[in-house]
Amino acid sequence: MAATDAAPPSEQKVPLYEGGTQFKNWRYSVEQLVHTRTILNEAAVSAIRSTFENDEVLQLRLLLIPLA
Numbered sequence: 001m002a003a004t005d006a007a008p009p010s011e012q013k014v015p016l017y018e019g020g021t022q023f024k025n026w027r028y029s030v031e032q033l034v035h036t037r038t039i040l041n042e043a044a045v046s047a048i049r050s051t052f053e054n055d056e057v058l059q060l061r062l063l064l065i066p067l068a
Contacts, residue, residue, distance in 0.1 A: 017023050028036070
């Protein structure tokens with residue numbers, strides 16, 4: 001009777017990947033990925049914009065400094 005109670009082998013097998021920490025810790029839903037991409041994109045755009053603005057200010061200052 002014990003043999004009939006056991007689940008078929010296909011239901012018992014878990015792929016090695018699913019048993020690992022990478023599968024458990026690095027799985028994201030579509031919504032999570034969209035949110036993360038949005039946040040990182042906004043931060044990158046802000047950093048680049050700030051760099052360009054600072055560059056423009058430095059260039060203007062250099063143009064206004066009289067040559068000796």
